Amino acid sequence: MCAISNQPAHHIPFMYAFSDRPWRTAGIVNELAARLFAGAHIGQGFPGDEDNGEMSAWWLWAALGLYPLELASGVLRIGSPLFDDIRVDRADGSSLRIRSHRSEPAAHVLQSARLDGVDLDRAELPIAALAGDADLELIFVTDPSDALETGEHAPAAHSTWCRDLTAERADVIAAASVVDARRLFDDGEHGGSSGVVLAAGEWAGCRFAEPRAVSDLTVTMVAAAPSSRLQWEVIDEDGNWTAAPTTHDAELAADRTTPFELAAPVVTPAIRVRAEAGVTIRQIEVFDLR
Structure with missing residues (x-):
């Protein structure tokens, strides 16, 4: 249950996903909340599929x-609340109060944050600190140079896409009895939608133009099966x-695409999967993620 003051709802939080300077995206969330969640007059209070409560x-x-x-984590x-005075009442009788003070109505640059009177050095609220009654006080200004976080704590760069x-x-290589094994590597093209059937003892895989390092792989099944039905094999230095x-x-x-890591990375000219029992596979992918 939330008890919310009657302050104008003009201040909304930002999303950190794509920026190391949070105020840059405050306007985006502001627009989304105002444009997509104000649908009472058009008969749509929430955008998209609300069956599972994601938008709420x-x-x-x-x-x-x-x-x-x-x-x-x-x-x-911590972003910029929709309202300047919010209280969240918990079932155990405790509450979280969030109070925002702004240099002007449009201010959304977080200058400081205090939890129960103690200054926070990051725009982060420890979840453990919310046990029992808690009071979070936020100060917002308009000048990014006065921000609590100015970008020096930028999120770590994501790994390069492989x-x-x-x-x-x-x-594509396969046992002679396997039908249309190329569909295992067609990246989801319509022609591969029915998958490839491997009977016990049958195998399929790929041979590289030159030896390649392999560390990880994924498999997507048409029909569920334990991974023990699949035996992954590579060609060793002796050609076996x-x-x-x-x-x-x-x-x-x-x-569902399920990832696996090889117990030890290998350099090999070819890799294949052999069925210990009947399986139907939709897709195989191979990676070097070292």
Whole structure:
């Protein structure tokens, strides 16, 4: 339950996902909250598919000026609340109060944040600090140079995207009895929608134009099966097929891409998967993620 003051709802939080300077995206969220969540007069209070409550949850986080940017990190990123005085009443009788003070109505640059009178040095609220009654006081200004975070704490760069090795120069190889094995590597083209059937003992894979390092792979099944039905193999230095075990086993759900890491990265001219029992596979991808 939220008790919210009657202050004008002109201030909304920002999203940190694409910027190391949070105030840059404040206007984007402001526009989204105002344009997409004000649908009473057109018969649509929430945009998109609301069956599972995703849009309601987003709006509630926006109203609070908080956001769980990194799940299980133990912190909430602090944005700019929709309202200047909010109280969240919990079932155990405790409450969280969030009060915002602004140099002017449009101010959304967070200058300082205090939790129960103690200054925070980051625009982050530790979840553990919310146990029991808590009072969060926020000061907003308009000048980015006065921001609590000015960009020196920029999020770490994401890993470089790695291309599927089977999409490069590689030839599809398979046991003679396997029908249309190329569909395992067609990147989801319509012609591969029914998958490839491998009976017990049958195999399919790809041969690279030159030896390639392989560390990870994914498999997408048409029908669910345990990963123990699949045996991954590579060509060793002597030109023989040898087992390439993965670090773990997993249940392979239908129509879900499941990643695996090889127990030890290998350099090989070819890789294949051999069926220990009948399976139907939709897609195989191979990567070097070292």
